Amino acid sequence: MTAVVPAAAPRRRLPAVLVAVVVTGMALSAWGARDRTTWFLETVWVLAGLPLVVLTRRRFPLTNLLCCLLAAHALVLAVGGHYTYARVPLGDWVRDVFGLSRNPYDRFGHLMQGFVPAVLVRELLSRTSPLRGSRWLAPLTVCACLAFSAVFEMLEWLAAVVGGHSADAFLATQGDVWDTQWDMFCALIGATVSVLVLARPHDRQLAAPGLTSSYGGAGSTAERRTSTARTTRPSA
Numbered sequence: 001m002t003a004v005v006p007a008a009a010p011r012r013r014l015p016a017v018l019v020a021v022v023v024t025g026m027a028l029s030a031w032g033a034r035d036r037t038t039w040f041l042e043t044v045w046v047l048a049g050l051p052l053v054v055l056t057r058r059r060f061p062l063t064n065l066l067c068c069l070l071a072a073h074a075l076v077l078a079v080g081g082h083y084t085y086a087r088v089p090l091g092d093w094v095r096d097v098f099g100l101s102r103n104p105y106d107r108f109g110h111l112m113q114g115f116v117p118a119v120l121v122r123e124l125l126s127r128t129s130p131l132r133g134s135r136w137l138a139p140l141t142v143c144a145c146l147a148f149s150a151v152f153e154m155l156e157w158l159a160a161v162v163g164g165h166s167a168d169a170f171l172a173t174q175g176d177v178w179d180t181q182w183d184m185f186c187a188l189i190g191a192t193v194s195v196l197v198l199a200r201p202h203d204r205q206l207a208a209p210g211l212t213s214s215y216g217g218a219g220s221t222a223e224r225r226t227s228t229a230r231t232t233r234p235s236a
Contacts (some may be wrong), residue, residue, distance in 0.1 A: 042081035114190030
């Protein structure tokens, strides 16, 4: 008799597959990296975040959408760390084909810096605060991503002060005096597009059984809406 595989099995396997992909990508990224210090500075978010996600997977499992996006972002950081953002070959190819003045991989990285964290922030706020279903969820998510981008730019500024010219590969300004502003603007665009495009599929995954939530207070927006619907529903 053929064993029946539960429908939830692929959902449970996906995070393990993604972890394997990210670990492999990070190993390849570290091997022969152009600058070790730059590699560490660019990928430290993965080095810190991956163990955290793995250790909390049972107590606070993430949606598959968020897991896929985090893995994709990790690979973007791994590529940038290996080559440095100003020297990524794919970016050089795009620059030459479209006649750009600079390697655009850094801009793409900052778009991802807004696009992926937007889903992360949205998920955390939806599951740990009364904002789920609130009209404030989207703008607060975008604001949080923009704030993170600003903090990242401050860290780059600190690296420039401490490291001097040795931090040029990490900064990847490529001579653009407005690079900081462009980076934050790209993150803002990425976060806004993410909220607009992924809100509905993200909500469907958040409603799936098995996702834990540390907020179940009586003041939650979802509960207030349910209570209101019960109160206003006409009797049969």
